[in-house]
Amino acid sequence: MSIPMSSPKPSRREQWKRTTQLVSILLRIYALTWQQARWGLLGTAVCRLMLALIPLVNMYLVTHLVNAVTEVITAGAELNTVLIILGMQTGLSIASAAIRSLEQMIMAALKLRIQAYIEEKMAEKSTRLPLVYFDRSDYFDSFHRAMGSQHSLILFDNSFMIIQSSITVIGYFTIVVSFHWLLAVGLLIFVIPSLVVNMRIGEQRFMQMINQTAIARRVSYLYNLLIGREAAKEIRLFGLSSHLIDQWRTSFMLNAKQKLKLERKGIAMNWGVDSFNNIVSSSLIIGLAWLGTKGRLSIGQYVALTEAFNSVNSQLMSISNNLSFMYQNVLYAQELFTFLDTPEEHSQQSAHALPLAKPLRQGIDIRDLSFQYPNQPFPTLHQVNLHIPPGCKIAIVGDNGAGKSTLAKCILGLYSASEGSVEYDGVNILDLDPAELRKRVTAVFQDFVRFQSTVRDNIGFGALDRLSDNSWLEVAASKSGADEIIESLPMQFDTMLGPMFDGGRELSQGQWQKIAISRAYFRDAELVVLDEPTASMDPMTEAAIFENFLQIAEGKTTLLISHRLGICKAVDLIIVMKHGRIVEQGTHEQLLRLGGEYEQMYQIQSKWYDSETAAV
Template sequence: MNNVNYFYQAAQFVWRIDKGWVINSVFLRIIGGIIPILGVVLLEKLVKNVQQLLLNGGPIHKELYFILASQIIIFSLQAGFVNINNLLDGKIEIKLEYEINKLVNTKAANSPAYYYDNPDFYNHLERTKYSRSQQFLNPLINFLDIFQNLITVSSFTILLINTHWLLAIICLVSVMPVYFIERKFGLKQFLLLKYQTPISREFQYLDSLLSNRDSIQEIKIFNAQDYIIKKSASLFLKKSKEELNYLKKRETSYFLLKFLNNFALVIGVLLLITMVTSKKLALSTFIAVFQAIRETQTILLNLSNNFSTIQSQMHFLKDLFELLYFEDKTYIKGNSNTVSFPEFKDQGIKITNLSFVYPYSNRKVLSDVSLDIHPGETIAIVGENGSGKSTLIKCLMGLYPIMDGDILFEGISIKTIDELELLKNITVLFQNFTKYNLTLKENILLNDSLKENDIEKFQDVIRLSGVKDFYKKLEEGAETRLGKLFLDGEELSGGQWQKVAIARALFKKGELFILDEPTAALDPRSEYDIFKKFKMMTENKTTIFVTHRMTATKLADQIVVMKNGKIIEKGNHNELMMKKGEYYKLYKMQNKLLEENYSYPIT
C-alpha cells in the first residue's frame, strides 16, 4: 500500500470522526490564504495616501482612516483564525487520541501471543506509542496548510509578475533547494527513530528498574545500582550522540539555505531600486512589492517545508497503519475459525502427535506428544523445569499456532474453533499471574459490577480460595484497592496475591480449568489445600494442573510425566510408584527434601 492510500484512509477516518473540523478547517484556510494579499494592497494604498498627505498638506482624510481600520480588522482576523485553528485542532486531537488508542490497544490485545516474541512487532508497537493523534493528524494539517499557502503564493506571484517577471523567478529559485533538504532530513529523522527504537526500549527498561518498587530492592541488595546507572548512561550517550550528529548536519544545511534566501532578497531589492530610480515604479508600489517579495519567500519556504514535512510525516502514518494491519504470514489459521467450543461429553481432549517449535526459534520444545483426557478427569502434568509442561498448556489454550499434530476437543480440531470461544471456555491460572492495581472485587471479576445472581458465587470463591482469611481485615472490604502503585492502595503478601488470582480463576466459568504452577510461592501443605479446594470447586469439570512439585499429584486421576519435551510416563500415583521410573525418583527426592525442610513428608 502506497502513501497516497494511507493518506486517503487517514482523511476518511478524520471525516468519520469529525466532519465539522474538516469543513471549518477548509473554510479558515481559504480566508487565511486571501488575507496576506489584501494586507499588501492596503499597505500600498496607505503609503500612497501618506505620500499625498506629505506633499499636499491638510487634514487626514476619511480614506486613510478607512485603510487603517481595514488593516486592524484584517490583522485581527488573521490572528483570530490562528487561535480558532489551534482550538479546532486541539479538539480533534483529543478525539483522535481516544479513537486511535482504542484501535492500537485492540490490535495489541487481539494479536496472537507469539507476536510478542517478534522483536519487530514489539519495536513497531513502541515506535507508535506516543503522540499517536499528532502523527495521524499532522499530514492532514500540512495538506491544509499547503492549500492555504498555494492560494496566497498564487496571488503574490501575479503581483510580482505584473511588476517584473524576474522577481517571481528569483523567489522560486531561492527556495527550491529547501524542498530537497527538508525531504532528506525528514527521512533521516524517521530512519534514526526506527534505528534507535531497540536502544530506546533498553534504556527505558533500565531506567524503569531503578524506579520499580520490586526491582530496586534486589538491585540494592546486590549493590548493582552503579552498574545499572552506568549501563543506562552509556545507552543514553550513544543515543544522544547520534541525535546531535543529525542535528548538526541539519542546522548547517539550514544556515546555508537562509544565506541563499537573503542573497536572493538582496537581488530582488536591487531590481526594485533600479525600477524606482528609472521612474518605472512608484515608492508606494516599491514598498508593497518589497513586502510581497519577503512574504512570497516566506510562504514558498513554508510550502517547501510543508511538502517535505508531509512526506516525512507519512512515514509515521505508514508506521501506524502497518501496525494496525500487521500480520505474520507464518501464523497459520484453519480454513474456518467459526466453530463453537463443544461441551465435554464423550471424547474430551485428544492430543495427537503434537510437536512444537517456538516462533523465531529452531529448538523443538515439544516432540510427538500424544495424550487423551476424558471429560471430568483431573490431570497432573509433572516434570522438571524446561520439560515442556507450560508450552503444552499454551498450545492447549490456542495461544500458539500448531504446526505438527493436532489438539481435538470432542473430536473438533483446535484449528477450526473460534479463538474467542476457545478463550471463553478455558480458565487458566499462570505462575506469573498479573497483580492488578485495582480493587479486590475488580481483581476477581475483572469487571466493576457484580450481578445479583453472582453474589453467592463470589462469596463461595472468596471462601474456597482463602481470600476470606484476610478479606475482612481490608479497610473497605471488596472495594479496597490492592497494590501500592496508587496512593490509596493496600499491599498484599505473595501468598495473598496468589489466593486472589485463584479466586479469579474459580469465578470464571469454563469447560476446562488449568493451573500452571500458580502455587509455587506457597508452602507444600498450603499448596495441597489449594489444589484440594480447587478440585472440589471444579467437580465434574476437566481440570489440568501443572507442577514440578509432587504435593498434590495424588488428587489427580491421571499423572503425566514430561521430560525434554516428551511424555515419558502416564498413570495414577500408585501405578507410577510401582514402575519406579522418573516419577518415582522425583517423588522420593521431594519427599526427602520436605522432611528435612518442613518436618513432614508429601501428603
C-alpha cells in the first residue's frame, strides 16, 4: 500500500502505478465517507450546487443593475427597476448566507462523524495488533503518522469545493466566451502556475512529515516526560529539568528550522504566482476596455465582466488550492490506511481456529521454542523445551534478563515463537482462537496497569461479564488480601483510584499490586501466571499471598516467576533459566542435590536471610 516516494525521477511505469494507487486511496475515502455519512454528503452536495449557481445569477443582476443606474443618471429614468434589482440582490445574499450556514453545520457534523469513526478504527487496530509491534520503533512511527493523517479524510470537502468552483467557472466561461474566446484563454492561464506550485509544496510537506516522524515523536516524548507524572519524581530528585528541556529544545528547533525553510519557499513561490496572475488580470481588463471601444460592451456588461474576472480568478485559485490539498491529503491518507491495513493477530483472520478441550487434558507443551525481539540482534529464548501437565505448579527462577517473563508471554500467546511452538493439548497456539485462549488464561505482570478508575473496574476488568457481580468481586479481593484496603475506602468498590481524576484515592505500590492480583483472580482461568507479583510487598504479606496463591491454585496450572526462592519448596516443578535456556529443572530437593545454579542461588539467599535473622 505504501507508495515509494524517494526516487527523484520515477519511470513512466512507476508514475502510472503511483497514480493508480492514489486514485484507489481516493475512491476508498469516498466509499468510506458514503458508508458513514451518506445523508450529510448528499446535503452538502445540494448546498454546494446552489452556492455554485448563485454567483452566476448575481452577475446577471449586476449587469442589469449597472445598466439601470446608468439610465437613471444619464436619462433620468425611474428608480423602480434599480430598487427591484437591489431587492433581488439582497434576497440572494440572504439566501446565500443561509445556505452557507446550513452547509457549515452539516459539514461540522460530518467531520466529527468521520473523526469518531477513524479514531475508533485506529483504537481497534492498536488493540488487535500482536504485542510484538509495541517493541518496534517503526510501529510507533507508523501510528504517529496515522494519527497526524486523520484530518486527510475530509478531502471530500476539497472535492466539493472543486466541483462547486468548477460549476461557477464553467458558467462564467460560457458567458465570457460569448464576448471573445481570447478572454477565456486568458482566464485559463490563471490556474496552471498556482496549481503546479501548490502541488509541489504539498508533496514536499508530505515528504517532510515522513522524514521528521521519528524526531517529531522524540519531541513529543521529551515534552510528555517533562510535564507527565511518571518521571516527575526523578526529574526533581536528579535535577534533570534543564537537561531535558535542552534536549527537547534542540530536537524541536531541528524540526522547526526545516519546516520554516519549506514555508519560506512556499510563500516566495506563491508571491511569484500572485504577481503573474496580476499581470494576466490587468491584460484581461485592457482586453475588455478594447472591446468597449469597439462598441461591443455596455457599461453594465463591462462592470459585470470585470467582477467576473476577479471572481473567476479567485475561483480558479480555489480549484488549484483544493486540488493540491486533495493531492496532499491523499498522500497523508495513504499513511492512515497503511496503519489500518497492518495484519492483525494470526487466528483473528482465520475462520478455522481449532477448539480446545475444557479443562486441558494433556497440558501445555513447549517445543524447541526460540524467540527474538524485533529490536534485538540475538534471540532471547533458545530452543526451550518444557512439558506443563494440567494442574501443575511451576516456579521459574533465574538471573535478571534470563528470559523468564518472555517465556511466560510466549506461553500466554502474547508473543509468537520465532521458531518452534507452544501447544495446548497438542494444538499449536497459532491455530487457536486468541479470544477463546485468553478466556482460559490469566496473569499479573511486573508492570501491571493502574487503571485510573473505580476499584470495581480495576478488579472487574479481569472478566467484564461479571463486572457488576459484587460477590465475585469480594471473593477475588479477599484472595489477594485487597479486601481490607477496599473496606477502608469511602465508597468501597465504587471508589475512584489514582490521582489523575477528581476524588481519586492513590494507593501504595503494594496495595496496587494486591488490586492487580485480584483482577487476575477475578478471571476464573485454568492457567495462572504471576510474574513477580510480590516484589513490592513486605515478607509477611508475601508469605500470605503465596499461601493463598497455592490454595486457590489447587487444580489450576500455575506459573510463578520470582526471585525469592522461598516459594519453590511448595511447587511441583522448578525451572531454572539462564541466557534464554532452561538449564535445570526438578523439585526443590532434586535441585539442591544437583548442586548447580539453583543450589548456588538458594545458598546465597539463605545466607542472606540467616544474616538478617542474626542481625535481628
